[in-house]
Amino acid sequence: YWSSDAVAKDVSTSQFGTIVSFAESSVTEGLLYAGSDDGVISVSSDKGENWTKISSFPDVPAYTYVSDICPSKYDENVVFASFNNHKSNDFKPYIYISKNKGKSWTSISANLPEGVVHSIVQDHKNPNILFCGTEFGVFITFNKGNEWIRIKNGLPDISVRDMVIQEQENDLVIATFGRGFYILHNYSALRELGNISTEQNAHLFTVKDAKLFLPR
Numbered sequence: 001y002w003s004s005d006a007v008a009k010d011v012s013t014s015q016f017g018t019i020v021s022f023a024e025s026s027v028t029e030g031l032l033y034a035g036s037d038d039g040v041i042s043v044s045s046d047k048g049e050n051w052t053k054i055s056s057f058p059d060v061p062a063y064t065y066v067s068d069i070c071p072s073k074y075d076e077n078v079v080f081a082s083f084n085n086h087k088s089n090d091f092k093p094y095i096y097i098s099k100n101k102g103k104s105w106t107s108i109s110a111n112l113p114e115g116v117v118h119s120i121v122q123d124h125k126n127p128n129i130l131f132c133g134t135e136f137g138v139f140i141t142f143n144k145g146n147e148w149i150r151i152k153n154g155l156p157d158i159s160v161r162d163m164v165i166q167e168q169e170n171d172l173v174i175a176t177f178g179r180g181f182y183i184l185h186n187y188s189a190l191r192e193l194g195n196i197s198t199e200q201n202a203h204l205f206t207v208k209d210a211k212l213f214l215p216r
Helices: 187-195
Strands: 019-024 032-036 041-044 052-054 065-071 079-084 094-098 117-122 130-134 137-141 149-151 160-166 171-176 181-184
Touching (some): 032 065, 130 160, 137 160
Parallel strands (some): 065 117
Antiparallel strands (some): 032 041, 117 130
């Protein structure tokens, strides 16, 4: 890394210490996670009064940018995190899960192809379903990261920088690099895919109740 007095011409200067991702547990108030650009995740269980620093993750190079943090919507002990190391010419996907509030971490990158991960969200009705936004599109897992499947119908090879779930309508809303904005409308049928046998000839998906309009 160049020193702080280096002239910012061609190579610029990297000054570490910026918080780039932040999330609060929706299960436990005051349980906070902060990720920084120098590969550190800090955890606070008392609304920020005290913090625990975590700077080592299995097979993740030191100083790797913490691109996103996603606390579980079901279990206060579970949290997901993604890392982006492209500045060091490393384009591997890094997604990890901790089941003890960050004390230890396990990779769930599984079969994700090369391409850095920018964002993660968890389904609000099935804890095993996760979406991740990568440099080349969106992927879904039905088993908490044991296997990932790409969602690409209508979505080009584009960097997916942020995602959010509109829970009332079950919409996955994604923002891409530049000015791209996409919505996967009512993905609720995807929740049933994990329970469908390959031996079935057909499957009737659940359809929500429709509103009836009666002119009088």
